[in-house]
Amino acid sequence: MSALSDQLLVIAIMSYVAAMVCHAAEYAFGNRSHIGRAATRPSRELVAVGDGGPGLVGDDAPPVMKVPDVAPGRDRAALAGKAAVAVTALAAAVHLGTLLTRGIAAERMPWGNMYEFVLSVTFVGSAAWLIVLSRRPAIRHLGLFVATAMVLLLGVAGMVLYTDVAPLVPALKSSWFVVHVSAAVLSSGIFLLGFVPAAMFLIRSGYDRGKRSFPYSLGPRVPEAASLDRLTFRLHAFAFPIWTFGALIAGPIWAEAAWGRYWGWDPKEVWAFISWIIYAGYLHARATPSVKRTTATWIAVIGWLTMLMNLFGVNIFFTGLHSYGGL
Numbered sequence: 001m002s003a004l005s006d007q008l009l010v011i012a013i014m015s016y017v018a019a020m021v022c023h024a025a026e027y028a029f030g031n032r033s034h035i036g037r038a039a040t041r042p043s044r045e046l047v048a049v050g051d052g053g054p055g056l057v058g059d060d061a062p063p064v065m066k067v068p069d070v071a072p073g074r075d076r077a078a079l080a081g082k083a084a085v086a087v088t089a090l091a092a093a094v095h096l097g098t099l100l101t102r103g104i105a106a107e108r109m110p111w112g113n114m115y116e117f118v119l120s121v122t123f124v125g126s127a128a129w130l131i132v133l134s135r136r137p138a139i140r141h142l143g144l145f146v147a148t149a150m151v152l153l154l155g156v157a158g159m160v161l162y163t164d165v166a167p168l169v170p171a172l173k174s175s176w177f178v179v180h181v182s183a184a185v186l187s188s189g190i191f192l193l194g195f196v197p198a199a200m201f202l203i204r205s206g207y208d209r210g211k212r213s214f215p216y217s218l219g220p221r222v223p224e225a226a227s228l229d230r231l232t233f234r235l236h237a238f239a240f241p242i243w244t245f246g247a248l249i250a251g252p253i254w255a256e257a258a259w260g261r262y263w264g265w266d267p268k269e270v271w272a273f274i275s276w277i278i279y280a281g282y283l284h285a286r287a288t289p290s291v292k293r294t295t296a297t298w299i300a301v302i303g304w305l306t307m308l309m310n311l312f313g314v315n316i317f318f319t320g321l322h323s324y325g326g327l
Helices: 002-029 034-040 071-106 114-135 137-161 176-208 216-221 225-259 267-287 293-317
Strands: 047-049 053-055
Touching: 002 071, 002 137, 071 114, 071 137, 114 137, 114 176, 114 225, 114 293, 137 176, 137 225, 176 216, 176 225, 176 293, 225 267, 225 293, 267 293
Parallel strands: none
Antiparallel strands: 047 053
């Protein structure tokens, strides 16, 4: 089962890569791209003048509205986008199989180290993306960035964070293990998904304000800024209470049972609290009319950076009671 889990991880990564390529094809050749718009733009061409003799068209000649002959290409681009969604769903199913076989091999929930935690968080993000997409198909173009995030994080998990299947360390053998870690996995996965529209909102709003340098040049290829802002807010508003319960309620209760204290300023506890403060700041700023949307969204982006620090940095660079990375 452990070997099967490793093989399924490779298949999941390659599936996310395939989804990324399909999304990129829709970007390049769909009606949201410069290529697509240039290909379908009406052009001036040779027209008949007088009694049918050909005449070269110049600036004074009447424009001829030509029916675009690339409509099939645009249809194929849309088909590529739909194929990307289907491949993402397949990748998520294989991703789930990776987790299930890992758990069966370990005879426990697959959350015992950094490798397994990253697999779980990314799966939640992928599943949440498919659910959101089913309700809002117009945001399909964000799938390119979601698939890219999945490829990068799973690649890091497989190549850097991988550890062999092993039993839980004694401190994790508790009924609170499932409660605390499941809340952390679920909220972290939704925060990961929320980061994507937050980053795209900053790009689109910058483009709308006249910025044309990279990455603002990507602005025309993403949904409207208002739509991205609403999606960002809703995802974070949903994930924040779950993170509050997992990090600041279930975690301290488990800590008291395991170590005899609710809070000890362990590096993991400190960074979890920092993330909580920043996300609370984002939700407050977003709900305050006098605060600019871009300012509030930057807070959300910083929040995800602290989550990455909590996930990777604390386990790699610090030593504490939560050092279960297995590295």
